[in-house]
Amino acid sequence: MTGAAVGLVLARPARLLGEEAFFMELVAGMEEALSSVDLSVLLHVVRDHEAEVATWRRWDRDRLVDAIVVADVTGDDPRLQVLSQLQLPAVVLGGPVQGLPVASIFVDDDAAARAVVAGLAELGHRDLARVSGPRRLWHTRQRDLAFADECARRGMGVRVVEGDYSEEAGTRLTRALLEGERTPTAIVYDNDAMAAAGLAQAAACGRPVPSQLSIVAWDDSTLCRLASPALSVIAVDVHAMGEQLAGVVLGAIAGDPPQVHRAAPHRLVLRGSTGPACPSPSPSAPEPLP
Numbered sequence: 001m002t003g004a005a006v007g008l009v010l011a012r013p014a015r016l017l018g019e020e021a022f023f024m025e026l027v028a029g030m031e032e033a034l035s036s037v038d039l040s041v042l043l044h045v046v047r048d049h050e051a052e053v054a055t056w057r058r059w060d061r062d063r064l065v066d067a068i069v070v071a072d073v074t075g076d077d078p079r080l081q082v083l084s085q086l087q088l089p090a091v092v093l094g095g096p097v098q099g100l101p102v103a104s105i106f107v108d109d110d111a112a113a114r115a116v117v118a119g120l121a122e123l124g125h126r127d128l129a130r131v132s133g134p135r136r137l138w139h140t141r142q143r144d145l146a147f148a149d150e151c152a153r154r155g156m157g158v159r160v161v162e163g164d165y166s167e168e169a170g171t172r173l174t175r176a177l178l179e180g181e182r183t184p185t186a187i188v189y190d191n192d193a194m195a196a197a198g199l200a201q202a203a204a205c206g207r208p209v210p211s212q213l214s215i216v217a218w219d220d221s222t223l224c225r226l227a228s229p230a231l232s233v234i235a236v237d238v239h240a241m242g243e244q245l246a247g248v249v250l251g252a253i254a255g256d257p258p259q260v261h262r263a264a265p266h267r268l269v270l271r272g273s274t275g276p277a278c279p280s281p282s283p284s285a286p287e288p289l290p
Contacts, residue, residue, distance in 0.1 A: 006068070066253050069090070186274070
């Protein structure tokens, strides 16, 4: 080994790392597994994918890392074509099952999205909303498609609005959803920060949770468990995913042929933020004049 590190570049605002627990928990799992072979994770945050690719090329040229991890795969992701030009082993987290040039870990977002729709349907919910992550991301598109298809199959309505994983987006988009003429009885958020912000905004809008609105967050975290009420989640053990990712990276460094590995399936965990559906409140009628 040369650089004694595994490189992970994230093309996103650095401030989001302080709001969203996913990548910090993922890195913690990787570090735990890599420490036994004296490797660590080199995390670098950049403004866009062009800067990410430039970082890969510099790491490759200067032999600063022993492998790289590719996250946040987009549709028709141009970064994937670059991987075959590098000497560095690489592993993709997420993305499609087929067509990747390197080893990958497949996360079944389709099944998870259908499971949460089914769970909410069993509680009588017919009007759902989804506050998604950026639509350019491959996994966001898979969730969008699965939500729409499963809701259509069950005769349920769904409205999807695009967020960016931030607290601000959770607050703003929840307010817009709850101020509409036909409001949802349940909202599913693509991460914990947006869901926690949505919980607070629901209270501000006079929609108590869960008696008048149910909320579900994607990915469990301490924030979800400590919220009041505790947030229902589409749960996956992110720490264990990081350990699995580290194992696949070590295999790539050792020269294992590329193959697709599957992450543990997500589970719907219902907590205090989810309950039976209540009728969507209609706009208040004007009071008669005395």
